[in-house]
Each structure stands twice: as C-alpha cells, then as structure tokens.
Amino acid sequence: MAKTASPKQQLFEQLALIGRALGHSARLELLDYLAQGEHSVEDLARAARLSVANTSKHLQQLRAAGLVDARRDGKYVRYTLADERLLDMLAAMRGIARTHLDTVRDLLASYLQGRDGLEPVPAHDLMRRARDGLVTVLDVRPAEEYAQGHIPGALNIPLERLRERIAELPVDRQIVAYCRGPWCVLSFDAVAGLRAAGFDARRLEDGLPEWRRAGLPVVRE
Amino acid sequence: MAKTASPKQQLFEQLALIGRALGHSARLELLDYLAQGEHSVEDLARAARLSVANTSKHLQQLRAAGLVDARRDGKYVRYTLADERLLDMLAAMRGIARTHLDTVRDLLASYLQGRDGLEPVPAHDLMRRARDGLVTVLDVRPAEEYAQGHIPGALNIPLERLRERIAELPVDRQIVAYCRGPWCVLSFDAVAGLRAAGFDARRLEDGLPEWRRAGLPVVRE
DNA sequence: GCTGTATTCAACGTTTTGGTTGAATGAAAG
DNA sequence: CTTTCATTCAACCAAAACGTTGAATACAGC
Structure with missing residues (x-):
C-alpha cells in the first residue's frame, strides 16, 4: 500500500522540490546564466564547466521544479527562466546569506579589497x-x-x-x-x-x- | 591536497546551503511553525510529528544555513526565525509553485471546493x-x-x-x-x-x- | 550530590542525489 | 538515406542526506 500524505505534506513536498532545485551550486550557477537570457545546453555546460550530460540532468531538475522552460530550436534546446519571481527569491537568499553566513561575509569582503x-x-x-x-x-x-x-x-x-x-x-x-x-x-x-x-x-x-x-x-x- | 574552489563557486556553495535547507518538507513545516513565533524543540517535534532527535537535526541544518536562531532558556532551547526576509523567499516559492507546478494547482483547487x-x-x-x-x-x-x-x-x-x-x-x-x-x-x-x-x-x-x-x-x- | 527532563551527539543502515560513461533519440545537412 | 551534431536516456558507482537508536550533555529541582 502506498503512503498516504496529507495535503499539507504534499504541498510542503512540492515546495521542497523548488528548494532542492536551489540546493546545488551548479544549478545556481546555471540559473545565473539563464537570468541573462536564453541559452542552449552545451552553451551552459561550457559556461559552468560541466559535462553536457550533467548539465542536461541539472536543467531537467530545474524544469521539474518549474524554474526554467525549455523549447526546441532546430538542433538546439533553448532554456530560459520560467519566472521572474525567481530573481526575488535569489535576492532574498543573497540577503540572508550575507547577513547570517560568515563565510559569505568574508568572501565578499575579500572581493572588496x-x-x-x-x-x-x-x-x-x-x-x-x-x-x-x-x-x-x-x-x-x-x-x-x-x-x-x-x-x-x-x-x-x-x-x-x-x-x-x-x-x-x-x-x-x-x-x-x-x-x-x-x-x-x-x-x-x-x-x-x-x-x-x-x-x-x-x-x-x-x-x-x-x-x-x-x-x-x-x-x- | 584539498580542492581549491573559486570564490564564485564558494559563494554559490553557500547559497546552495540555504537552498538545501529549504529542500525538505519537514524543514519547511518547521519554518512554518517558527514563523508564528518562538518554539522549543519538542514543541516543534510534536507539531510536525517528528522524533525529537530528527527535529533537532533538521533545526541544526536550518541554523547552519542562517535561517533560524537558537537560544537556551533553562531546560529548553527556543528556536526563532533568524530573518524576516525568509518570508519573502517562501512567498516567492509559493508563487512559483502555484504557477508552474500542476500538483500544487490541483491541491489548492481541491481545498477550494x-x-x-x-x-x-x-x-x-x-x-x-x-x-x-x-x-x-x-x-x-x-x-x-x-x-x-x-x-x-x-x-x-x-x-x-x-x-x-x-x-x-x-x-x-x-x-x-x-x-x-x-x-x-x-x-x-x-x-x-x-x-x-x-x-x-x-x-x-x-x-x-x-x-x-x-x-x-x-x-x- | 542525585534525579528527571530537554536537547544534542555518534554510529548505523537506507535512500536519494551527483556525476560519468556509452548508447539512443531528434533534427538538419549532405 | 546516411551523416552529423545537440540533447537525452539508462546504467552504474560514489557521495551525501535521512531517520533511528542509544548514549552523552545541560540544566532545574531537590
């Protein structure tokens, strides 16, 4: 018999999907590039220094979380951000990180030499x-x-x-x-x-x- | 020899810490309770129907990500949200989830009978x-x-x-x-x-x- | 000191995720 | 129709995350 989850649990589970999607540095980097505009898979792979297969898998995870969209364009598949509100999320993440994570404070300070x-x-x-x-x-x-x-x-x-x-x-x-x-x-x-x-x-x-x-x-x- | 990561990678890694913290339904539920006010560990464990040890570990993960604060109060440890901006993040997550995740749309629709x-x-x-x-x-x-x-x-x-x-x-x-x-x-x-x-x-x-x-x-x- | 209670820690097995490899698919170009 | 290139899929191993258990720690009250 399958586990029966309450609607509440199911909603949290869905939100967690988005959280998990943001829970890996490679995916955050991909989102950073995608925020600049449309990119193909190999394009992103090159930029993020990842293998193409790996990049593709990360992108699919982002897509499953509703964060990016994909469209076919001839031989290429072009990915874009699915939602501008993601920029708000990332901004809030940066804000919290800067205020509460010492490592982040230090890293930013060392940039600002x-x-x-x-x-x-x-x-x-x-x-x-x-x-x-x-x-x-x-x-x-x-x-x-x-x-x-x-x-x-x-x-x-x-x-x-x-x-x-x-x-x-x-x-x-x-x-x-x-x-x-x-x-x-x-x-x-x-x-x-x-x-x-x-x-x-x-x-x-x-x-x-x-x-x-x-x-x-x-x-x- | 240790892996040397670029500052950029390190920053993404730190952000991913926050993402990962939001990547589990139990932690999201704990945050939901914490957004209402201060709570002790066993309090939260009871509310979320988790074991105390498990709750404690989740809370520590949230703390490592800078999302919650803990203070000792006699026998108890009281946890609170560390940053009100987390509410903005969660709101953005909900917005994206509602727009882009079919499961969420369906669940919300079934509430709104x-x-x-x-x-x-x-x-x-x-x-x-x-x-x-x-x-x-x-x-x-x-x-x-x-x-x-x-x-x-x-x-x-x-x-x-x-x-x-x-x-x-x-x-x-x-x-x-x-x-x-x-x-x-x-x-x-x-x-x-x-x-x-x-x-x-x-x-x-x-x-x-x-x-x-x-x-x-x-x-x- | 001892006892009871709240919380954390350490160790363990299980499950999930991450990344690679090589094969399969889809579309364009010859 | 074959070749070529971009992308995805499937299988696999390695690493990390989950949850539990039982022991350790911290504090309050006696």
Missing part, C-alpha cells in the same frame, strides 16, 4: 548620472549576453578583452561596470583592473537581471 | 472592514501561537475547538478566518466548517507572518 571607492552604485543613481552624461556604463559580460539585453547606452567589453580594449574608454568620466548580478565576479575584476589602470571606476550595485526586474529600461541593440 | 464565496480576503480589505466593525476576525491557530502575536481584535478559537465553541461567534457578521499562512490548512477547514454551519465565512489571503511582514499591526494580547 579596494574598500572605500568600491562601494557599489545604486541603480537609480546610475540612471540619473547616465542621463546627465556623467558616466560611462560598461557591460563586461560576454557579447552574447549583451546582445540579449543590456542597459541603454552601455558599452560592451567582455572582461577577457578589457585589457586589450581599455583604450576605448574615455579617461575623463567615471566608469560604472555591471555584469550578471550583485555577486558576479566579472565587474569586481573589471573595476579592480580599471582602477589599476588609473580610471575612476565603480560597480553597479546589481546586475542586469535585477535592473530589468526593477522595471528599468533594457534594450536589445 | 466551495469555489466562488471562498475567494480569500486581501489584508488591506480586512483592515478596513475590521475597523468599520463589519467583520469578526477569527484566529484558528493554537492558543500558544495566538499568544505570541495576533491581529488586533481577533478572536482565538483553535480549529479543534471550533465545533464546540461555534456558539461564541456572532451570526450577523461575516467571519474572516486566518492561520499560519496562505496555504495553511487550518483556515481552509475552518471556513468549510463555518459555512456548513450557516455562517458567512471567508479566509484571509495570508497568515499572520505575512500580515506582520507587511507592516500591519500585531498585538500580543
């Missing part, structure tokens, strides 16, 4: 200063992610190219770099590199997904 | 109507949870007592019942029972934790 000047720029500040032409907005994500949506007027120089293309940046204005999210390494590294090269550089507080979620304008080119 | 009249009352509606004396607010949670905080003016009749104490309720006004959260079974059952007894009964959309989180007034007696 430059201290003072590296305090992040809030989104609404950037909006105002960008409109007044006071800053250069720099998107340091890979070109494909930039193409799928970015802050209006932002210049795209993927982090790996920053060193070689640094001459394209104006020296007279502050540079505000952003990437995938508030904890994305790319913009931390970019700001460090830019400051080392003599620029006045700051990080945007959040990444593009949060910017979009806040209802701020995003363009596709 | 009475359909039409059982649409839940939004919190701000209740505030207005309670102020104007148009409704009776009924808290159907156990007395200990009511004692730790409830909606001002609410009458407490735990669900198990409802049948025997139903005469205490005024027949001329609508009754709005609430309990632990938007998916808490207690108020669903209460409303069904009240309607069967001829009352005009509705459910509050959310439970007390969400009411408190929304900044609405809560009293302790």
